[in-house]
Structures are given as C-alpha cells and as structure tokens.
Amino acid sequence: MIDPIATPRSFSASPPLRGQIAIPGDKSISHRALMFSALAVGTSRVTGLLEGHDVLATAAAMRAMGAHIERGASGEWRIDGVGVGGLLQPQAALDMGNSGTSTRLLMGLVASHPITATFIGDASLSGRPMGRVIDPLSQMGADISASPGANGTQTLPLMVRGMAPAIPLSYRLPMASAQVKSAVLLAGLNTPGITEVIEPVATRDHSERMLRGFGADLSVEIDADGARHIRIRGEAELKPQTIEVPGDPSSAAFFIVAALLVPGSDVTIANVGLNPTRAGLVEVLRAMGGDIELVDARDVGGEPVADLRVRHSSLSGIDVDPAVAPSMIDEFPILFIAAALAEGRTVMTGLDELRVKESDRIAVMATGLQAIGARVTETEDGMIIDGTGGAPLPGGATVAGHLDHRICMSFAIAGLVSKDAVTIDDMTPVGTSFPNFETLLTELTP
Incomplete structure (x- = not known):
C-alpha cells in the first residue's frame, strides 16, 4: 500500500x-447501515451515507463477501443483502485503510461464518491494538492470527478463521468500547442461542437500535449496579430497511x-x-x-x-x-x-x-x-x-x-x-x- x-x-x-x-x-451509523443491510434478505436503501474513506472501506469489504452495493446518481445507496450466514469467502485481503470501526465490527461478522478473511490497513491502523476484540471472538470459537505490535499488542495484518456454528457466550466488557460490544453482538447474529454483552458503562447504542430496526431479537436490561445486559438471539433473519443517516x-x-x-x-x-x-x-x-x-x-x-x-x-x-x-x-x-x-x-x-x-x-x-x-x-x-x-x-x-x-x-x-x-x-x-x-x-x- x-x-x-x-x-x-x-x-x-x-x-x-x-x-x-x-x-x-454519521460515521458510526453509516458503517452499520451498510453491514446490516448486507446481512438482510432483500434490498435496503440508505440516504445521507457518509462517503468518506472509512465507510467506503466497509462498502468494499461487504461487496467482497457477496453483497451487491451501488450508489445511485441521487446519492441513494442500494444494498442487496446475502442474509445472515450467507457471507462468501473474500478472494483477497480486506483493506480497511484507516478504519478501526470497520476492522473490529467486520472481525465480529467473520468470526461466526465459515470463511477466512485477512485484514490489512494503513500505517496508523496497523499500529492499533486488536486484542480486546480478539479475546471474546476467540472464546466464541474463531481462530485469529495477529501480527505482534508494540508492548505485546496484537495488530494488523491479521487473519480471522470463522467458526460455524460459533459458541454463544456472556461477555463483560473490561473497558467501555462500543466497537468491542458491537463485534460480539455481530458475531452473535449467526451463533445459535443467546449471546450476551455486559457493559458496566453505557456506550453508543447505534448497533442495538439498528439491529432491532432490522428485526433482530435483541433485548437490553439494566441491573441493580447500572450495568447494561444486551442479549441477542442468533440465527437471525434481518429484514431490509430504508435508512436516513x-x-x-x-x-x-x-x-x-x-x-x-x-x-x-x-x-x-x-x-x-x-x-x-x-x-x-x-x-x-x-x-x-x-x-x-x-x-x-x-x-x-x-x-x-x-x-x-x-x-x-x-x-x-x-x-x-x-x-x-x-x-x-x-x-x-x-x-x-x-x-x-x-x-x-x-x-x-x-x-x-x-x-x-x-x-x-x-x-x-x-x-x-x-x-x-x-x-x-x-x-x-x-x-x-x-x-x-x-x-x-x-x-x-x-x-x-x-x-x-x-x-x-x-x-x-x-x-x-x-x-x-x-x-x-x-x-x-x-x-x-x-x-x-x-x-x-x-x-x-x-
């Protein structure tokens, strides 16, 4: 590169x-609109999508795994999804550019599909730690090989070999991170049973809101200590949506x-x-x-x-x-x-x-x-x-x-x-x- x-x-x-x-x-919503639409059965339409490099990296990755994604002359994006469980084996490494959100969320998607994907990125992204995403996805059965980074960190380039069926788990976030939360929930989409994420401190909840909108069986409960318990039922069938970002x-x-x-x-x-x-x-x-x-x-x-x-x-x-x-x-x-x-x-x-x-x-x-x-x-x-x-x-x-x-x-x-x-x-x-x-x-x- x-x-x-x-x-x-x-x-x-x-x-x-x-x-x-x-x-x-919104960048966070744009990423998720593309990913969830690509996992729905049917055609979704998205307006107001952020057309920056990070979001375009997500679009390219979902195309590489089988979704049909195109931008109309009016600026509306049309996404024909492959369905949960329908991601295809990418034929080349997925280049995430500078996008940590794309990388971490897509690692979650790949983790519970029977495919293997290699993630690469630019110099900045390649220095960012991925261990906090690797840990829970590995517990779900994914086999992840990462590059050694500074101070013992795990970085890009890395390879994710998905497990299907993956193993549902209940995972308490060690630190507040919407990206780690979302990665586990997305892995849970194609995992039999209930996958749970517990976050002691609330983080951005775009994934929860949008997954519900697409028809996922997702619940949120707050315990006596104020922690949020987010549970998603796997093997979901997502319905196409019209989204205004x-x-x-x-x-x-x-x-x-x-x-x-x-x-x-x-x-x-x-x-x-x-x-x-x-x-x-x-x-x-x-x-x-x-x-x-x-x-x-x-x-x-x-x-x-x-x-x-x-x-x-x-x-x-x-x-x-x-x-x-x-x-x-x-x-x-x-x-x-x-x-x-x-x-x-x-x-x-x-x-x-x-x-x-x-x-x-x-x-x-x-x-x-x-x-x-x-x-x-x-x-x-x-x-x-x-x-x-x-x-x-x-x-x-x-x-x-x-x-x-x-x-x-x-x-x-x-x-x-x-x-x-x-x-x-x-x-x-x-x-x-x-x-x-x-x-x-x-x-x-x-």
Whole structure:
C-alpha cells in the first residue's frame, strides 16, 4: 500500500463564522447501515451515507463477501443483502485503510461464518491494538492470527478463521468500547442461542437500535449496579430497511467549538444526530457557558435529531465528570481546544480510551497544544488545561497530526483563534470522516 502524499495546511485567525451548514452523515451509523443491510434478505436503501474513506472501506469489504452495493446518481445507496450466514469467502485481503470501526465490527461478522478473511490497513491502523476484540471472538470459537505490535499488542495484518456454528457466550466488557460490544453482538447474529454483552458503562447504542430496526431479537436490561445486559438471539433473519443517516455529531463538534470561540460567530448546523450516548459534548460545553440552542428537535429512523444554533460565548473551565467520557470520547480533542480558550482551569479524567485511538490522542494533543502556546498538563488518563480567558493562542507552529483525522481538524480550529497561523503537517487523513471539512469552513467565512 502507498499512503497519499502529505498535504500540509495552515489555518489562521478567522472573521466571524456565520451561516448554516449541513455536515456529513454519521460515521458510526453509516458503517452499520451498510453491514446490516448486507446481512438482510432483500434490498435496503440508505440516504445521507457518509462517503468518506472509512465507510467506503466497509462498502468494499461487504461487496467482497457477496453483497451487491451501488450508489445511485441521487446519492441513494442500494444494498442487496446475502442474509445472515450467507457471507462468501473474500478472494483477497480486506483493506480497511484507516478504519478501526470497520476492522473490529467486520472481525465480529467473520468470526461466526465459515470463511477466512485477512485484514490489512494503513500505517496508523496497523499500529492499533486488536486484542480486546480478539479475546471474546476467540472464546466464541474463531481462530485469529495477529501480527505482534508494540508492548505485546496484537495488530494488523491479521487473519480471522470463522467458526460455524460459533459458541454463544456472556461477555463483560473490561473497558467501555462500543466497537468491542458491537463485534460480539455481530458475531452473535449467526451463533445459535443467546449471546450476551455486559457493559458496566453505557456506550453508543447505534448497533442495538439498528439491529432491532432490522428485526433482530435483541433485548437490553439494566441491573441493580447500572450495568447494561444486551442479549441477542442468533440465527437471525434481518429484514431490509430504508435508512436516513443523520448528521454526525462528532463532525459537528468542530463547528460547534469554532462558533463558540470565534468572536461574533452565529452558526446553525442542520440535522445533527443527538443520540444520548453521543451527545455528551453539547452538555459539557453548555456547562462551560456555551450558547447552543436545539432547534426543531425530532426523531429520524429511531435516532433523535435537531438543528443546532451556536453563538460565540465566553467559556469557563470546569471539572468534566469522567462518567460522560463514553458519550463523547471522540470529541475530547476538540474539547481540549475549547478548554485552552476558556477562563480558568478545565480538568478531564477517565480518558484511557484516547490512548488507543488512531493515535495516542492525549499525548499528541498535549504536544501540539504546548507547541501553539497553550498551558497544558498531561496526566495518565486525561488532561489539565489552564485557559486564556478568551484571548487568542500564540500559534505560529507546525503541528504533527499523526495520521489522525480528529487531531488534524482540532488544530485547524485552533488556528482560527490563534495570533499566528497554525500549520498541520498533513490534512489528508481528514478524508476518512469529513471530506468537505475545509469547504464548509470557507462557506462560513465569506
């Protein structure tokens, strides 16, 4: 594989951001819409699908395993599924690019089918640990051979030899992870009996909502300790659906923070998904003093949605409750930027998951923030940031994005509120989740 040529970009102090934008479809929902449609019997139709590199990797993998997937001229995607248990042997390695979600969820699908699949990815994905997915899938009978990574981790390239019938299990997540939860549930789709996942802390629940919508026999119970017991009955027959994908709250986050920080800004972001397991950032920013108004709150395909009107605000530092971390884990990099401009100190803990994302997001963000003049203390599981009280950051540095799309976009927003330009060494990774990020920024700054 040859990685794209690096494309550095510089971002500098911005005039007020004004106007209305529509962000790309939710990445998590887009992945699942393709996978579940490919496992249904019949034809599903999907609109609003995120057409970034990660989701297209999922589409390519499902095609390689027998599903017919095509995009119409209107932007509607049509998926003719093979049925649960009907996945075919892929004839070549499945190239996941930079997508950890594609990799981990598809490992779950393959694990309970009588096929063998090899997973490969780019340099960033190939360094990410896969052991926490390998462990439960191996208990279900899958034979998984991974490459040795740093510090004893198991990484890509890896090969999954599925077991059919697989062995149902009850698995308690050792740490909050929607990807691991979903991988086990997807393996359970083609496993006789009941497969159970127990999560002590609730994570994003798109898999549960959408599997029910497709007709899976799935239940959720909360025990006396507050843990969620998610049970799925295997050998399911999924029914085709028509799906409208809402806007991605993780993508909206960059424009929410930009509008809050750039003086004089007034931005409306249309059709943003506000699933309670994903909306933590909005509540944290409101607690810091952010003016974020929900307009026309509604329900679209089982997911809560609203337009967000965001106006420039003076933010104050807070102690962020670690219990909200699972509902905004991908948004912490951009929250770090907001905290750097707030009045006083912001303390964030319980962010261990950030260490094993596309990059070590705690270490990478701390290094970049220090380079542009923010006052930051990195801790083992989080960050302490003393803000400027609204004054611009010094800026004037080149920041390494480490092939991590959220790092790149976070520092792009930092450049809008810095005295001197902030340069990101390579904006290419942004294409994985938000191909028109820079275009929308331009639209808001006429």
